[in-house]
Amino acid sequence: MTSLTPLLVVCAGLLGLAIGSFLNVVAYRVPAGIPLTRESRCPKCDTAIAARHNVPVIGWLALRGKCAHCGAPISTRYPLVEAFTGVAFAAVAWFFLAAFPDTPWARMPIALALVVIAYLYFAAISIVLTLIDLDTHRLPNAIVLPSYPIAIVLLTLAALFSADWPALLRAGIGMAILYAFYFLLRLIRPGGMGGGDVKLAGIVGLFLGWIGWGALAVGAFFAFVYGGVFGIALMIARRARRKTAIPFGPWMILGAWTGVFAGESIGSAYLSLYTGS
Known part of the structure; x- marks a missing residue:
């Protein structure tokens, strides 16, 4: 381990948060045959989700787990996957940098x-x-x-x-x-x-x-x-x-x-x- 290890682990964790958001998209769209390039939309009202609401974990918390347009509930799976991916990336980075x-x-x-x-x-x-x-x-x-x-x-x-x-x-x-x-x-x-x-x-x-x-x-x-x-x-x-x-x-x-x-x-x-x- 070096003095840069904590910084690299934090960076990996932040990257994991972003990747976790993408993994939610992949997990939903790949089995359904929906293109990954399509913009994110509410599954209830089909309204496009604003970029500021797509910020991992924070976006869900800011919306209180509901669609900004129709108020339909947004599954807690989304922030949980994002947070778990962030923790997982940090753990993997730390392990391979240290072990x-x-x-x-x-x-x-x-x-x-x-x-x-x-x-x-x-x-x-x-x-x-x-x-x-x-x-x-x-x-x-x-x-x-x-x-x-x-x-x-x-x-x-x-x-x-x-x-x-x-x-x-x-x-x-x-x-x-x-x-x-x-x-x-x-x-x-x-x-x-x-x-x-x-x-x-x-x-x-x-x-x-x-x-x-x-x-x-x-x-x-x-x-x-x-x-x-x-x-x-x-x-x-x-x-x-x-x-x-x-x-x-x-x-x-x-x-x-x-x-x-x-x-x-x-x-x-x-x-x-x-x-x-």
Whole structure:
């Protein structure tokens, strides 16, 4: 960490607030097939929303959660997503600026910046894909598929500037392993795993593999832990049965971020039980 770290974390948080506003738009319009370039409008009266009312969180508070034209309520989801994205961006920036002092890419400022940008991007798609999957039980190709070239380019450039080719190789192997694993699960039980989950698995494996094998293993494992606990809770509450389909994307994503933030520590602690070190 440097003296600039607090400033960079604050800047990341402010960027996250703005991105969160955009993610709300994406989560609503992509499944509905509405162009992202269209101006924001009230879903009730179709009146264009003024720019001053589009300021993240503050705009919603200023309007007291109601449309300025017709008074229709505006969902609290909008400011919550904006605020959560701001916090998430700040947390990701702080973590990557502080947690990897001994890695080649963290010692090279340009490479570090590229890695931070890559994981901020991963945070953004994690949030929007979670919202869409919970709403529609879909993980749109329009978001998932472009994430492959974006992530690969950013991490390849980071490896190029830092000469950290082992990290890039792990990322590629992680992408292949998780994609193949989910693909096999879909073949074995077609109704139990969606095609979107398979495609997302490759992205998750790419980002986890870059960090380390522990992150990859923990992230993949905890996705099923979280999904299983959620499914059991629904059955106990009588809101689902054994064959009820539940969106798995959010649990893949939650598992992935568990692997990012704690995977290496959990993996090392687990291995120490057997090595005695």
